[in-house]
Amino acid sequence: SQTIHQWPATLVQPVGSPLSLECTVEGTSNPNLYWYRQAAGRGLQLLFYSVGIGQISSEVPQNLSASRPQDRQFILSSKKLLLSDSGFYLCAWSVRGGNQPQHFGDGTRLSIL
Amino acid sequence: AQSVTQLGSHVSVSEGALVLLRCNYSSSVPPYLFWYVQYPNQGLQLLLKYTSAATLVKGINGFEAEFKKSETSFHLTKPSAHMSDAAEYFCAVNGGAGNKLTFGGGTRVLVKP
Numbered sequence: 001s002q003t004i005h006q007w008p009a010t011l012v013q014p015v016g017s018p019l020s021l022e023c024t025v026e027g028t029s030n031p032n033l034y035w036y037r038q039a040a041g042r043g044l045q046l047l048f049y050s051v052g053i054g055q056i057s058s059e060v061p062q063n064l065s066a067s068r069p070q071d072r073q074f075i076l077s078s079k080k081l082l083l084s085d086s087g088f089y090l091c092a093w094s095v096r097g098g099n100q101p102q103h104f105g106d107g108t109r110l111s112i113l
Numbered sequence: 114a115q116s117v118t119q120l121g122s123h124v125s126v127s128e129g130a131l132v133l134l135r136c137n138y139s140s141s142v143p144p145y146l147f148w149y150v151q152y153p154n155q156g157l158q159l160l161l162k163y164t165s166a167a168t169l170v171k172g173i174n175g176f177e178a179e180f181k182k183s184e185t186s187f188h189l190t191k192p193s194a195h196m197s198d199a200a201e202y203f204c205a206v207n208g209g210a211g212n213k214l215t216f217g218g219g220t221r222v223l224v225k226p
Binding site for chain 1: 147
């Protein structure tokens with residue numbers, strides 16, 4: 001069966017520090033991968049998605065970036081965190097092809113001080 | 114373009130009572146629709162999906178949803194609420210490149226004993 005792992009589960013970082021969140025998927029090949037953010041009291045915002053290694057689509061302009069160095073690995077990064085980057089970050093995967101559900105990891109709670 | 118509207122950001126029900134969560138969608142193509150549940154500090158879990166095979170869809174935890182094309186609705190119901198149903202619920206429609214989902218704003222369910 002397929003599983004998705006995100007780490008760390010919680011992270012507290014000072015303003016201006018760098019960020020690296022990692023997500024890996026097991027049990028499937030060539031998945032679509034996604035990064036979302038949930039800010040407090042707000043819905044889900046799609047940040048990035050990827051349909052293949054090295055292929056990243058950005059949904060919103062921001063100081064975050066994403067990379068996919070391997071087929072089942074998706075990394076969310078920032079060079080300098082802002083207070084507004086606080087939130088709950090979720091990674092998800094789906095089977096390629098149309099109309100497939102996405103499957104989510106357990107998330108990373110990021111607090112910026 | 115797709116959009117999803119969930120009526121009611123908060124719903125309060127008594128234990129044993131009917132749970133009804135409303136979702137209306139807009140889609141330029143035949144929609145594929147999903148309901149997800151999110152417990153505190155966790156990722157989203159797929160409850161059920163509509164993929165045009167049947168208009169009444171049964172999901173996990175006793176939930177079901179009915180697709181009504183004429184009303185552009187996909188409301189989620191459960192005949193008898195349980196305390197463990199307290200969570201946030203998201204409706205989503207599939208569309209666009211990369212198998213992206215468009216989510217509604219979510220409905221938080223409170224179950225009273």
